[in-house]
Amino acid sequence: MSAADPYDAIVVGSGAGGGMATWALARAGLRVALVEAGPWYDPADEAQRTQFRYPWESPRRGASTRLRPFGDFNACIGGWELDGEPFTTADDTDFMWWRARMLGGRTNHWGRISLRFGPLDFKRRDSDGLGDNWPIGYEDLKPWYDKVDKLVGVFGTNEGLPNDPDGFFLPPPKPRLHELYYIRSARRAGIPVYPSRLSILTKRINKERGVCVYCRQCSRACGLHADFSSSTVLIYPAVATGRVDVYSNTMVRKVDTGADGRATGVSCIDRENRRELRLNGRTVVLAASACSSARILLNSISARHASGLGNSSGHVGRYLHDSTGASRAAFLPELMDRDIYNEDGVGGMHVYTPWWLEDTQLDFARGYHLEIGGGMNMPSYGFGFAANQYKRFLGERVGGYGNGLRDDIRRFYGSRLSIACRGESVPQYGNYCELDPNVVDEWGIPALRFHYRWTEQEINQARHMQDTMEELLEAAGGVLLGDKPGPEREYGLTRPGEIIHEVGTTRMGDDPATSVTNRFGQLHDADNVFVADAGTFVSQADKNPTWTILALAWRTSEHIVEQMRQRNL
């Protein structure tokens, strides 16, 4: 096939949404171009492997760098600051914009927490009168969640909870010691706790992928392909069909449109040789991440689309929202002088607490879930800092030098229990990204300018998070560490963008005046352009977005195939 022949579909971005679209479209027989801004990646490739490395294999012992903000061994190449790719924030507002630059995108570093949205999550306006309902409901997405569970694999348990739906789960691993302390404390506090739900294979799901070997390093991406990364689970099988061309190290500048306003392909730049490249396609599927896809649309200006493609409503970039977050930790004297054994477990928590106060009158909208941390982690840079600070709680003197420090290290190893909360914010029309007229990146693409402020809802929610964490950590027998953040620090509320769950910039809806895509992620303004990332989310729930991105992207892909069959595309 020559470059001039149109692809059936051009997929922009190779994360959860782009990977799923590529896989589903190629599997249906379509010829697909997958365009990824970063390099090809496979954690099984020795040259790219970071799994099962020891800290001394890194001169900085796993400390973070700008390119790997979650540590030197983290699989994900990207960050909040990228050389040559600036973004700006408007006066008095705040946003941290994370971007991954590699095959598989941020699925290479995410926590594998895989939560379905529940029936209430799609219809939040009905329960609290704020924001908007999704045009679809849980029943529309349930069949797709079911398929995603079986295709990708997720462990968890069916608990029959009203807003945390059951699924086709693999069995969960047994809790670790600190998690047993958490379970006991949650029982004491009357707060529910369940096995966590992570897309890690505790049991074989096919012959191609391995089974978890409990190294706790999913964040380094699994060489056995026993966790979910878009590359591992979706892109390699898609490429194996022979119908996918992967354009790596290629940045999409804009979607090209014809006189009829429909897309004809995409204009890109090869990042390695700085050559311009044009790809022709019958359809374009944007899955570059919520803000990147919005940026591409806003930059796709033409006579027919004067304010950017898909932006006749002025809604591209609007309703940008991220999860809320707060965290706290405690020292558990009962966990001093532990028996030392291998308790790595899976790459994340084995237990968690979903939102449990749905029907309670509170001074904030929406809810949050609790993620549990602790245990005998592998030492890396930072281990041993403030080594014997807990002695203060035992009435002993902190500090010193000499071999006694060795005893302190062993005595306090694994004696910390931490909780992180992740909550739902209320989407705001006034929180948005737009093209900054004054700044371009090194490829000449206008940079994004962010406008984002939390509201009282999120700040009040963070206060509640702090009270909950304090109650649970104390019930676990813990001595709280650090000060409890008060109103002067917005109760420890994380910064917008910090949780890396940004969604909503191309939200779906039935009314073209107040939404960017229809309920299938299809642009109201150009029927052969689709969005398959979290940009289409009307609201983010307190759940991690990946499972919903996967379900929506699969649904959108089947819609594309069906529309092509009916000759509508």
Next chain:
Amino acid sequence: MNKTSRREALKSLLLAPLAAGLASATGCAAGGAVNWNELPREYSYGRTGAERQRDRKLFAETYFSEHELVAIAVLCDIILPSDHPNGGALDAGLPEFVEFIVKDRGNLKLPVRGGIAWLDSYAIGEFGADFANIGEAQRLVICDRIAWPDVEDPALQPGIRFFSLMRDLTLTGYYTTEQGFRDLGYQGNVANVWDGVPEQTLARHGLRYEPEWLEKCVDQSRRDIIASWDDDMNLTS
């Protein structure tokens, strides 16, 4: 001077003030040799080209003077001496790790340089020579004054901050080496099949698994059997 000869020079500098008692401070009183294990200069752990380039630049950069590196080595050695079966800071290559991480972090450069200068100035004031060139007992007198963060003497605060920083860097550097793993008894980072907290540990903590919870957990003897479900979402394999 290339890196190897620089290290050799530093070792001889460490050996030089033997009379002043450094040998025993480094836990090498018997042999008299300074035990300074070297760290590798080449690393391979899934780096991109840009990362390799940055690390090469960092290795090539000279930030600390030899005098400063000796001061770092002496401090690391006091914090975690070598007179221990699992080795100490110098066995674990600490001075080189501190040198690298300070260049890498950037924001540590000033605190470490300024801290050494403070320490030298204080040692000269108290004992008439900089920190590396006073006697072992004199060094320990100073350390006893600055190793405890609860000391409130305002004049000592810069030294206390610096010593705490050096303790952090020394411990983190040591416990991220093979010696440190041995010292800690760390058991992880190997492929295994997690099947819960050991019985004797549960007993020690007076905890047990709730039977209903345990029932839901993975049966590790069936982990290799491909998963299948009935229509009601029950696992059947």
